Amino acid sequence: MSQSITLPSPAKLNLFLHIVGKRPDGYHELQTLFQFLDYGDDITFTLTPEHPGIRLREPVDGVPDDDNLIVRAARALTDIAGRPVPGASIHITKRLPMGGGLGGGSSNAATTLVALNHLWQLNLSEDELADIGLKLGADVPVFVRGHAAFGEGIGEILTPANPPEDWFVVLKPDCEINTGKIFSEQGLTRGTPKMKIAPAFEGDASRYRNDCEDVVCELYPEVQKGLKWLSQFGPARLTGTGACIFGRFPTESAARIIWESKPSGIKGFVAKGVNISPLHQKLTELK
Numbered sequence: 001m002s003q004s005i006t007l008p009s010p011a012k013l014n015l016f017l018h019i020v021g022k023r024p025d026g027y028h029e030l031q032t033l034f035q036f037l038d039y040g041d042d043i044t045f046t047l048t049p050e051h052p053g054i055r056l057r058e059p060v061d062g063v064p065d066d067d068n069l070i071v072r073a074a075r076a077l078t079d080i081a082g083r084p085v086p087g088a089s090i091h092i093t094k095r096l097p098m099g100g101g102l103g104g105g106s107s108n109a110a111t112t113l114v115a116l117n118h119l120w121q122l123n124l125s126e127d128e129l130a131d132i133g134l135k136l137g138a139d140v141p142v143f144v145r146g147h148a149a150f151g152e153g154i155g156e157i158l159t160p161a162n163p164p165e166d167w168f169v170v171l172k173p174d175c176e177i178n179t180g181k182i183f184s185e186q187g188l189t190r191g192t193p194k195m196k197i198a199p200a201f202e203g204d205a206s207r208y209r210n211d212c213e214d215v216v217c218e219l220y221p222e223v224q225k226g227l228k229w230l231s232q233f234g235p236a237r238l239t240g241t242g243a244c245i246f247g248r249f250p251t252e253s254a255a256r257i258i259w260e261s262k263p264s265g266i267k268g269f270v271a272k273g274v275n276i277s278p279l280h281q282k283l284t285e286l287k
């Protein structure tokens, strides 16, 4: 690989999300189905041997650089490298909304771990990168591994899955939702029975639900309104703890017809669900 590389940092959807328990440390135990979208941010990493350290070329709105998951991921790798590594300058083209349930920050962290592992020639295994990633966020491991998966634990116990690669209309109601706030809500559904074995998801996963949906709709009427509108055309769901909602369609043209008719003012995009992450597709092309 050259000394500069641009890699995708895709979105994820939780095709369903069940809360099946609570761990002693307060984290909720989940069962969820992750699929990637062929839509997301792009990140360019350039080695700067003349300038040690990690530099973001531009800040992410509202996120101090020291808290940015890109910087935190790069520093975690620096700490583990066990030898001096060249500096890196990082440029991000941000498309994913924050607090949207699309996992943008976690995806940025995973792309950074994978990219710098290559550029710094650290030869860390996928397991090692997933372990480092888990300390940064529960969703980072699935992005590091890059295969659609049934997730358990807090999302780090992953069984590869192959849900249909349908098209999605993703809408972003005009609110940002804090994951911690939703998990601390008293009215949250927490006792969905645990599935004993990972079901086959070749069929339609929409018969399963998102346990955060009722609480989120109560707190954010704009999410409820969006779900009601999108549900007219087929099953619609919340991803993660929101705010984004999605409807699935068998073809791009079917999705685009609905997208064109959306109420004015609501943001979002149309994208294809993919079982191999665009990050890993790009890495395969580069090899």
Ligand SMILES: C[C@@](CO)(OP(=O)(O)O)[C@H](O)COP(=O)(O)OP(=O)(O)OC[C@H]1O[C@@H](n2ccc(N)nc2=O)[C@H](O)[C@@H]1O
Pocket: 014, 017, 026, 027, 028, 029, 030, 032, 100, 101, 102, 103, 106, 136, 137, 138, 139, 140, 154, 155, 179, 180, 181, 183, 239, 240, 241, 242
């Ligand atoms: C819910 C999911 C589903 O994919 O997605 P998002 O809506 O965030 O995208 C994730 O598990 C989110 O993971 P992640 O985004 O890393 O969560 P964090 O920032 O670590 O969580 C913020 C806070 O939410 C609570 N939390 C989070 C995850 C979890 N399984 N149980 C929890 O109780 C904890 O109080 C934690 O301090």
Ligand SMILES: Nc1ncnc2c1ncn2[C@@H]1O[C@H](COP(=O)(O)OP(=O)(O)O)[C@@H](O)[C@H]1O
Pocket: 060, 063, 067, 068, 069, 070, 096, 097, 098, 099, 100, 101, 102, 103, 104, 105, 106, 107, 108, 177, 179, 240, 242, 243
């Ligand atoms: N590189 C980053 N991109 C987006 N958010 C980031 C980043 N680094 C840190 N964050 C923080 O992580 C929070 C969650 O962001 P994100 O992962 O995009 O949403 P969600 O968890 O709802 O899918 C943001 O509100 C922001 O404070």
